[in-house]
Amino acid sequence: MTPAPQEQLLNAAAALRRDLGPDLHDRVSEAIYTEATQIANRTISTDSRQAAFRLDRTVDQLVTSRLWGFPLMLLLLMAVFWATIAGANVPSRMLADLLLGTVYNALHAGAAAIGTPVWLSGLLIDGVYLATAWVVSVMLPPMAIFFPLFTLLEDLGYLPRVAFNLDRLFKGAGAHGKQSLSMMMGWGCNAAGVVATRIIDSPRERLIAIITNNFSICNGRWPTLILMGTLFIGATAPPALASFVAAASVVTVAVIGIFTTLLVSALLSRTVLTGEASTFSLELPPYRPPQVLRTLYTSLIGRTLIVLWRAITMAAPAGAVIWLSSNIMIGDASIAAHLVNALNPFGWWLGLNGVILLAYLVAIPANEIIIPTILMLTLTLNRSQLAQAGVMLELDNNLVYQTLTQFGGWTMLTAVNLMLFSLLHNPCGTTILTIWNETKSAKWTAVSTLLPLLLGIIVTFVTAAVARLVGWV
Amino acid sequence: MSDELVTPQASSLPHAACNTCPAYTNAQLRKLGLDVSGWDYTVALAGNPNTGKSTVFNALTGLRQHTGNWAGKTVTRAEGGFRFQGKRYKLVDLPGTYSLLSTSADEEVARDFLLFGQPHVTVIVADATRLERNLNLVLQILAITDSVVVAVNLIDEARRHGIMIDERGLARDLGVPVVPIVARRGEGLPELLSTIAQVASGAIRPRPRHVPLRDAALERAVKQLVAQIEAVFPNLPQAYWVALRLLDGDASIAQAVREGTIGDLTRGQAVAPIALEAA
Amino acid sequence: MNTSPPIGATTLDQLSLGATGRVLALGNQGAERRRLFDLGITPGTLIQSEVRSPLGDPVAYRVRNTLIALRREQSQMIMITLDLEETIV
Numbered sequence: 001m002t003p004a005p006q007e008q009l010l011n012a013a014a015a016l017r018r019d020l021g022p023d024l025h026d027r028v029s030e031a032i033y034t035e036a037t038q039i040a041n042r043t044i045s046t047d048s049r050q051a052a053f054r055l056d057r058t059v060d061q062l063v064t065s066r067l068w069g070f071p072l073m074l075l076l077l078m079a080v081f082w083a084t085i086a087g088a089n090v091p092s093r094m095l096a097d098l099l100l101g102t103v104y105n106a107l108h109a110g111a112a113a114i115g116t117p118v119w120l121s122g123l124l125i126d127g128v129y130l131a132t133a134w135v136v137s138v139m140l141p142p143m144a145i146f147f148p149l150f151t152l153l154e155d156l157g158y159l160p161r162v163a164f165n166l167d168r169l170f171k172g173a174g175a176h177g178k179q180s181l182s183m184m185m186g187w188g189c190n191a192a193g194v195v196a197t198r199i200i201d202s203p204r205e206r207l208i209a210i211i212t213n214n215f216s217i218c219n220g221r222w223p224t225l226i227l228m229g230t231l232f233i234g235a236t237a238p239p240a241l242a243s244f245v246a247a248a249s250v251v252t253v254a255v256i257g258i259f260t261t262l263l264v265s266a267l268l269s270r271t272v273l274t275g276e277a278s279t280f281s282l283e284l285p286p287y288r289p290p291q292v293l294r295t296l297y298t299s300l301i302g303r304t305l306i307v308l309w310r311a312i313t314m315a316a317p318a319g320a321v322i323w324l325s326s327n328i329m330i331g332d333a334s335i336a337a338h339l340v341n342a343l344n345p346f347g348w349w350l351g352l353n354g355v356i357l358l359a360y361l362v363a364i365p366a367n368e369i370i371i372p373t374i375l376m377l378t379l380t381l382n383r384s385q386l387a388q389a390g391v392m393l394e395l396d397n398n399l400v401y402q403t404l405t406q407f408g409g410w411t412m413l414t415a416v417n418l419m420l421f422s423l424l425h426n427p428c429g430t431t432i433l434t435i436w437n438e439t440k441s442a443k444w445t446a447v448s449t450l451l452p453l454l455l456g457i458i459v460t461f462v463t464a465a466v467a468r469l470v471g472w473v
Numbered sequence: 474m475s476d477e478l479v480t481p482q483a484s485s486l487p488h489a490a491c492n493t494c495p496a497y498t499n500a501q502l503r504k505l506g507l508d509v510s511g512w513d514y515t516v517a518l519a520g521n522p523n524t525g526k527s528t529v530f531n532a533l534t535g536l537r538q539h540t541g542n543w544a545g546k547t548v549t550r551a552e553g554g555f556r557f558q559g560k561r562y563k564l565v566d567l568p569g570t571y572s573l574l575s576t577s578a579d580e581e582v583a584r585d586f587l588l589f590g591q592p593h594v595t596v597i598v599a600d601a602t603r604l605e606r607n608l609n610l611v612l613q614i615l616a617i618t619d620s621v622v623v624a625v626n627l628i629d630e631a632r633r634h635g636i637m638i639d640e641r642g643l644a645r646d647l648g649v650p651v652v653p654i655v656a657r658r659g660e661g662l663p664e665l666l667s668t669i670a671q672v673a674s675g676a677i678r679p680r681p682r683h684v685p686l687r688d689a690a691l692e693r694a695v696k697q698l699v700a701q702i703e704a705v706f707p708n709l710p711q712a713y714w715v716a717l718r719l720l721d722g723d724a725s726i727a728q729a730v731r732e733g734t735i736g737d738l739t740r741g742q743a744v745a746p747i748a749l750e751a752a
Numbered sequence: 753m754n755t756s757p758p759i760g761a762t763t764l765d766q767l768s769l770g771a772t773g774r775v776l777a778l779g780n781q782g783a784e785r786r787r788l789f790d791l792g793i794t795p796g797t798l799i800q801s802e803v804r805s806p807l808g809d810p811v812a813y814r815v816r817n818t819l820i821a822l823r824r825e826q827s828q829m830i831m832i833t834l835d836l837e838e839t840i841v
Contacts (some may be wrong), residue, residue, distance in 0.1 A: 006702075009702060009719075009730060010719070010730060010731060012698065013716075014722060016694040016698060017721075017722060019694070020690060024691070024720055024721045025575065025789065026789060028686065028691075029609075029688050029789040029794060031684055033797075034687070035608075035612055039646045039647070042642055043640075043643040044604055044637070044638055045636075046635055046637075047635030057802065060812070061803055067806075083757050141696035164812065165807075167810050167821070168805060168808070168810070171823065177823070180687050268554050279784045280786070280821065280823045280826075281788065281820055281824070282821045283819065286602055288630065294657070390775045487816070571787075571790040571791060575787065603817055603818045605792070605816045606792045609790070609792065
């Protein structure tokens with residue numbers, strides 16, 4: 001029987017290949033590069049002074065130096081968050097005044113004037129509107145500052161340098177050098193970070209990168225950290241240093257995230273995902289002067305507003321759910337109150353509370369709505385006391401702090417553990433879906449979802465236990 | 474081949490003002506964003522990582538793909554459309570790739586589309602500051618398709634670094650049109666558009682340089698194998714490249730030949746899901 | 753490498769910061785070897801050690817006016833000759 005024509009073809013190829021020897025790729029590449037060099041020599045002329053090159057090199061020597069490499073990374077992160085926190089304060093308050101005060105009151109007045117039933121105006125104004133208004137006033141100002149700044153660093157070409165600096169650590173953890181790039185993508189959005197792991201060729205290292213991507217704080221979680229850092233931690237410092245201390249606390253959580261990424265990567269690569277570490281050949285692109293105005297525009301339109309829109313679309317139904325669950329009574333208490341009471345004991349063990357845990361359940365689709373959910377639940381569950389205290393809705397930071405501490409029973413431990421839990425919990429719904437799409441594996445999707453949650457429970461439990469043991473709270 | 478044929482606008486950015494002239498912005502170029510229905514031509518945007526492909530893509534389509542300054546930022550192909558001189562173009566922004574000869578998963582998207590997607594025009598965006606390395610990919614692409622336009626981007630950066638490029642000489646050497654551009658300022662884009670249109674319509678017929686393999690035995694082997702491949706797969710667009718891959722022992726290409734699916738790579742889609750169990 | 757290195761030859765990881773060498777041969781294998789070729793690290797290419805990361809490894813090298821970071825395991829496999837006269841800027 002004669003073999004199929006395809007087989008004949010392959011046999012012929014194999015025979016020719018044997019005659020040619022093994023280094024064909026080398027020979028072809030060398031031939032092409034020889035040509036490229038000749039063409040380049042003919043068509044490129046270089047001025048010998050080249051001042052800009054030396055500047056690039058000097059900058060590189062600084063940002064990768066033994067002494068300054070890591071401190072500069074921290075300093076840049078600090079600067080970004082300090083600018084975000086300090087800059088967002090005033091616009092946040094103005095937005096809150098407008099959306100939670102003026103507009104909110106006007107809506108209620110208008111609803112009353114046209115005789116809207118109380119339940120309907122409650123659902124629409126106190127539920128849907130309030131949740132979205134809170135998302136906007138909590139998220140918009142910090143995001144409008146944070147994204148452009150981060151995008152500027154990205155466009156400048158700094159991120160590959162961070163990957164270069166961190167590579168030794170990732171190598172030690174048995175992870176791919178490019179994992180630091182997908183990690184940094186995760187600082188914007190974990191779903192994007194998970195997709196970005198496609199740049200990693202080895203399946204083993206790619207899985208490690210996917211599972212650990214959730215330890216990069218994302219868009220939806222920065223506002224929680226920034227608010228907690230500002231209200232509880234920054235407030236312990238003298239006013240002049242407050243935003244600096246708040247920024248430091250946010251950076252600390254981000255750095256804990258990096259170390260968690262390294263630690264979990266090391267554990268995975270030494271247990272279930274063992275194998276050879278891949279090599280690392282990353283190009284460090286030339287620094288490019290960023291186009292400041294275009295970056296401002298595209299990151300405002302392309303990132304801030306898209307993220308905000310996603311938050312709003314999630315917050316609107318969540319607001320309705322929260323309002324309904326706080327107003328539909330079963331027996332002597334609302335559904336929300338029952339749930340919060342049921343979750344309270346477990347929350348206590350974690351140094352958190354039932355409201356926070358319920359908020360994390362409601363916020364599985366999108367972490368952006370954590371803070372509004374917590375605030376709405378705390379407010380509605382303590383409505384009677386609030387009415388007595390005469391708290392108005394236009395919450396500026398002081399009133400948020402008052403509400404949480406006086407009526408929610410929050411302490412410094414609650415805030416710290418909320419920051420830790422914000423870092424360490426299950427990925428949002430979109431990210432879980434993306435992990436499934438990228439791996440098509442129920443097992444690894446489950447691991448990626450539950451491992452961070454388990455870590456979060458352990459870490460907050462230990463923190464709470466230690467804090468109580470030493471009498472810190 | 475005359476210079477005029479291959480470099481319609483070879484002089485250094487003479488028409489930057491066209492950017493703002495009404496004929497360019499209003500009458501000729503219509504950014505169609507995501508609307509890619511009913512196009513006349515498909516244009517692929519290829520290049521090394523980080524050469525400004527996405528900037529060119531955004532400028533022509535009016536979309537806002539985010540561009541980051543690092544290799545691997547774009548891992549999937551993006552599509553958009555524009556209309557120029559009455560024709561509708563679909564523009565495909567491919568992930569950056571260093572080579573067609575050895576690919577990683579993210580580069581496969583670009584490789585398969587260039588090889589088997591049969592775009593009407595392939596625009597290679599090259600970085601003027603790193604032109605020699607970029608030429609490696611340019612020469613590889615010239616080996617598989619004739620309809621190429623090379624856009625030498627970042628010539629302002631190159632100038633800042635004291636690098637001057639003789640685009641006319643480059644076009645002569647490569648045998649395809651070369652257009653100097655500064656994509657982020659929109660300089661050179663009118664020239665790039667009209668060159669794309671002329672290559673698409675056949676008004677310009679590039680005659681790309683084919684790199685001699687400098688190896689008689691290899692040349693003979695490729696020639697022999699190409700003949701056999703064409704006998705078995707008469708309509709395969711890239712017999713030359715497939716021959717090289719087979720001679721290089723590429724197992725996945727050999728498998729595609731064995732199963733007769735090599736032609737199906739035409740619709741070379743995005744990255745396959747990763748293997749579930751790590752090796 | 754089967755052949756003994758020529759006199760004056762060393763490996764890329766031995767190249768001191770700022771010094772320039774010329775690539776003789778690559779001992780790297782497989783996909784990594786291909787990637788290095790694709791990046792332009794081919795025999796005969798000038799290569800200069802440019803910056804070292806804070807923890808000592810990887811090191812970024814200038815090749816064909818691009819900057820490529822390599823880990824020590826990779827640079828150990830690349831044979832070079834020291835190029836005393838030529839520098840690439």
